[in-house]
Amino acid sequence: MIYRKTKNVMSLFVKKLASTKVVIRLLSSLCSIGPVGLFFLGCCATALIFFIRFYQWTDTSYVQMEVEKKVPPRGHRGTCCLSVDRPEDICGRANCTSPCLQLGHFTPALEGDSAKLCSQEKERAFFLETSGSGSLNFRQACSVESLTLHNPNLTVHVLFVDVPINYSVTTLLKLKNKYSNLRFVSINLNDYIAGTPLEHWYHCTDWRQGPFHVSHLSDGLRFLTLHKYGGYYFDLDVIVMQPVTYYRNFVGAAADGQYVASGVIHADRKNTITKLAVEELVRNYRSDIWGHNGPDLLLRVLKNWCEVEDLQSMNYVTCRGFNVLPKSSFQPLHHSNAKEFFAHRLVNQTTANPVWLTKNVIGVHTFNNLSKGQPIHKNSTQIYTGLARHNCPVIFSAAPDVF
Ligand SMILES: *[C@@H]1O[C@H](CO)[C@@H](O)[C@H](O)[C@H]1NC(C)=O
Ligand SMILES: *[C@@H]1O[C@H](CO)[C@@H](O)[C@H](O)[C@H]1NC(C)=O
Ligand SMILES: *[C@@H]1O[C@H](CO)[C@@H](O)[C@H](O)[C@H]1NC(C)=O
Ligand SMILES: *[C@@H]1O[C@H](CO)[C@@H](O)[C@H](O)[C@H]1NC(C)=O
Ligand SMILES: *[C@@H]1O[C@H](CO)[C@@H](O)[C@H](O)[C@H]1NC(C)=O
Numbered sequence: 226m227i228y229r230k231t232k233n234v235m236s237l238f239v240k241k242l243a244s245t246k247v248v249i250r251l252l253s254s255l256c257s258i259g260p261v262g263l264f265f266l267g268c269c270a271t272a273l274i275f276f277i278r279f280y281q282w283t284d285t286s287y288v289q290m291e292v293e294k295k296v297p298p299r300g301h302r303g304t305c306c307l308s309v310d311r312p313e314d315i316c317g318r319a320n321c322t323s324p325c326l327q328l329g330h331f332t333p334a335l336e337g338d339s340a341k342l343c344s345q346e347k348e349r350a351f352f353l354e355t356s357g358s359g360s361l362n363f364r365q366a367c368s369v370e371s372l373t374l375h376n377p378n379l380t381v382h383v384l385f386v387d388v389p390i391n392y393s394v395t396t397l398l399k400l401k402n403k404y405s406n407l408r409f410v411s412i413n414l415n416d417y418i419a420g421t422p423l424e425h426w427y428h429c430t431d432w433r434q435g436p437f438h439v440s441h442l443s444d445g446l447r448f449l450t451l452h453k454y455g456g457y458y459f460d461l462d463v464i465v466m467q468p469v470t471y472y473r474n475f476v477g478a479a480a481d482g483q484y485v486a487s488g489v490i491h492a493d494r495k496n497t498i499t500k501l502a503v504e505e506l507v508r509n510y511r512s513d514i515w516g517h518n519g520p521d522l523l524l525r526v527l528k529n530w531c532e533v534e535d536l537q538s539m540n541y542v543t544c545r546g547f548n549v550l551p552k553s554s555f556q557p558l559h560h561s562n563a564k565e566f567f568a569h570r571l572v573n574q575t576t577a578n579p580v581w582l583t584k585n586v587i588g589v590h591t592f593n594n595l596s597k598g599q600p601i602h603k604n605s606t607q608i609y610t611g612l613a614r615h616n617c618p619v620i621f622s623a624a625p626d627v628f
């Protein structure tokens with residue numbers, strides 16, 4: 226892996242510098258170069274230190290990324306040259322086209338919204354649309370509204386990836402007009418991942434060939450986003466029913482109680498879990514298994530970090546400040562029962578909530594990947610219809626009869 230190799234070359238170099246023979250020779254030559262030479266040497270050393278600092282994935286580079294004002298990126302990060310004396314790109318190919326921007330000068334490139342995204346006044350929440358669409362369908366918009374409605378204390382961001390946002394689409398229009406704590410942001414992925422471990426994976430591996438690549442990009446970006454900014458992450462198929470802000474630094478358990486569900490996560494900025502998750506994704510990426518880089522990955526990271534094997538033993542103590550919420554919190558229904566959301570019930574059954582919909586349920590994961598083909602009728606007795614009516618009223622009233 227070239228990315229690692231680069232680091233190794235650096236550390237070898239530093240080690241060599243430190244070896245006694247070199248030090249002695251250096252000291253003797255220092256005596257003969259005079260004050261101008263010393264000054265020059267000092268400058269070189271400072272530059273070298275800065276280079277090393279920004280070359281690694283340090284916390285500093287994140288702070289830098291947030292604070293810097295917009296610098297238009299030169300060239301493409303996937304094909305830019307690492308440096309003048311190393312004419313190869315991030316993937317190690319020799320035919321690079323332009324110099325790489327110095328790391329630490331990248332901005333999140335959040336079109337017209339970087340100031341708001343970086344504002345510290347409110348806790349942030351994120352949704353990610355990674356399929357290349359610049360708008361939301363009614364079900365996605367319902368998720369976004371449900372979180373925004375029940376959590377006025379959150380600033381909710383919907384990130385669109387490498388696509389202009391289409392504000393003339395009804396869902397976006399309605400939400401934008403109604404909720405002041407909601408932002409739509411289009412990110413330039415090239416800049417967004419610059420200087421992070423995802424960069425090499427993104428530009429240099431064949432992750433796009435996999436059948437689940439949209440989902441896997443979303444896996445990587447959710448961990449990275451939470452690491453960068455801190456806050457909540459929600460899948461676009463979770464209908465939120467209550468405030469979530471009482472809970473922090475958690476992931477929810479999946480309905481089987483054996484796995485975690487990575488569709489809802491909170492992590493403080495620069496949390497170790499999200500750092501480990503990003504690194505694990507790059508290190509053990511599998512394009513052929515849907516859950517390998519998301520829920521399964523989080524479980525691997527947690528087992529390692531908490532040093533326990535089962536979810537029941539993972540808590541704020543064993544996981545040192547992180548927690549696994551019970552399945553009732555966000556995934557009360559098992560994915561094999563996803564069709565229950567869409568079943569038409571008898572009228573006399575609709576007064577009672579389904580047994581799994583207890584007061585402990587904070588949000589309901591509706592398994593869009595399995596259920597997107599099931600139509601929702603607006604005046605039906607379907608459970609989904611009831612959830613939408615109560616938790617995303619604006620979108621529900623704007624939705625067509627069948628959505
Ligand atoms: C750059 O070089 C690689 C091989 O190192 C080659 O596969 C690729 O097509 C080249 N790209 C361009 C734009 O010349
Ligand atoms: C929202 O913020 C206000 C003021 O800071 C606080 O009183 C309230 O408890 C918060 N609500 C939730 C659900 O966290
Ligand atoms: C934006 O959405 C509107 C309404 O759905 C559509 O007519 C238009 O073609 C879209 N524009 C782009 C650039 O996709
Ligand atoms: C609902 O009505 C059907 C017949 O219309 C009846 O068989 C069923 O027992 C009723 N269920 C409840 C919970 O009352
Ligand atoms: C959909 O999600 C379930 C678990 O929630 C998973 O087992 C399945 O592989 C996923 N299918 C696709 C096509 O993404």
Ligand SMILES: *[C@@H]1O[C@H](CO)[C@@H](O)[C@H](O)[C@H]1NC(C)=O
Nearest residue numbers: 601602603604605606626627
């Ligand atoms: C919706 O309700 C109206 C009357 O309340 C009824 O006429 C119509 O058939 C219903 N539509 C569906 C799709 O159930």
